[in-house]
Amino acid sequence: MKKEHKVIVRFAPSPTGPLHIGGARTALFNYIFTKQHGGSFILRIEDTDKERSEKKYEEDIFSGLKWLGIKPDDIYRQSERTDIYQKHLTTLIKSGAAYVSREPKKITNTTTPPFGHPSSTEEGMIEVVRFKNPNKRVSFQDIVRGEVSFDTTELKDFVIAKSVSEPLYHLAVVVDDFEMGVTHIIRGEDHISNTARQILIQESIGAPRPAYAHLPLILAPDRSKLSKRKHGESVSLAHYRNAEIAPEAMVNFLALLGWHPSGDASEVLSWSDLLQHFSLERVQKGGAMLDSNKLNWLNKQYAKQPR
Numbered sequence: 001m002k003k004e005h006k007v008i009v010r011f012a013p014s015p016t017g018p019l020h021i022g023g024a025r026t027a028l029f030n031y032i033f034t035k036q037h038g039g040s041f042i043l044r045i046e047d048t049d050k051e052r053s054e055k056k057y058e059e060d061i062f063s064g065l066k067w068l069g070i071k072p073d074d075i076y077r078q079s080e081r082t083d084i085y086q087k088h089l090t091t092l093i094k095s096g097a098a099y100v101s102r103e104p105k106k107i108t109n110t111t112t113p114p115f116g117h118p119s120s121t122e123e124g125m126i127e128v129v130r131f132k133n134p135n136k137r138v139s140f141q142d143i144v145r146g147e148v149s150f151d152t153t154e155l156k157d158f159v160i161a162k163s164v165s166e167p168l169y170h171l172a173v174v175v176d177d178f179e180m181g182v183t184h185i186i187r188g189e190d191h192i193s194n195t196a197r198q199i200l201i202q203e204s205i206g207a208p209r210p211a212y213a214h215l216p217l218i219l220a221p222d223r224s225k226l227s228k229r230k231h232g233e234s235v236s237l238a239h240y241r242n243a244e245i246a247p248e249a250m251v252n253f254l255a256l257l258g259w260h261p262s263g264d265a266s267e268v269l270s271w272s273d274l275l276q277h278f279s280l281e282r283v284q285k286g287g288a289m290l291d292s293n294k295l296n297w298l299n300k301q302y303a304k305q306p307r
């Protein structure tokens with residue numbers, strides 16, 4: 001990595017629930033990667049959904065990261081950046097890359113939650129901002145998954161804002177990643193299909209394309225997708241904190257959710273081992289199994305060590 005391209009990563013949780021174990025893993029991988037490159041770590045609270053965002057969840061994110069030992073270099077809240085999104089939306093509309101569309105409520109395909117429904121202007125009619133889809137194939141190199149390619153035609157002219165002052169997820173993310181100089185987007189695989197839309201918006205605002213790494217899903221021991229409904233509190237980081245797991249053991253455990261050291265190296269890895277050995281290139285594509293026996297075993301290893 002050349003000196004002039006300082007690495008900048010971001011962890012961008014929505015404060016709509018307690019910090020999820022998958023979110024904690026995303027934060028950790030970003031943090032290790034950026035520290036390996038002398039870069040910085042942005043914590044960006046994605047709180048544009050006013051109805052679902054809550055301060056208590058934001059606090060849970062802050063305290064969870066602190067417990068793990070992850071210190072953000074900068075913190076932003078999307079709710080405080082409306083004028084920046086507005087500036088970009090206005091430019092997009094002026095250039096014809098986006099347009100205001102007045103339409104009957106029922107045909108609107110806004111990104112549904114976490115952003116809720118568009119505002120009504122009169123009974124049954126709404127106004128939204130749609131992105132003029134150039135209808136092309138978008139391909140990108142993913143550090144974990146290799147070449148990924150999407151035909152964007154089926155996305156049609158997708159909605160990017162409820163109004164010029166109310167951006168939706170895709171627009172806010174792209175504008176922020178650009179304005180914050182983010183060089184690497186490391187996030188969960190559930191976002192991979194969002195990348196095509198985001199690259200189209202990037203190209204229309206003239207933003208450089210960051211590197212992408214989509215991390216494998218975390219699966220329950222029965223290989224089903226982790227869900228709060230099915231797996232209860234074990235999906236949130238606070239559960240482990242309350243269970244008196246040592247933070248070092250948790251960091252070690254999270255690091256092994258989708259990554260392994262090479263050869264027969266020990267799986268007991270301190271912060272400094274992780275900073276030395278971790279690499280995004282060794283992150284696996286397949287789902288990572290959440291194995292509480294391994295966590296308990298790791299926790300015992302740390303309990304044995306003098307503090």
Ligand code: GLU
Pocket residue numbers: 012013014046173187191
């Ligand atoms: N705010 C999104 C989420 O909570 C993440 C956005 C991103 O990483 O691009 O899932």
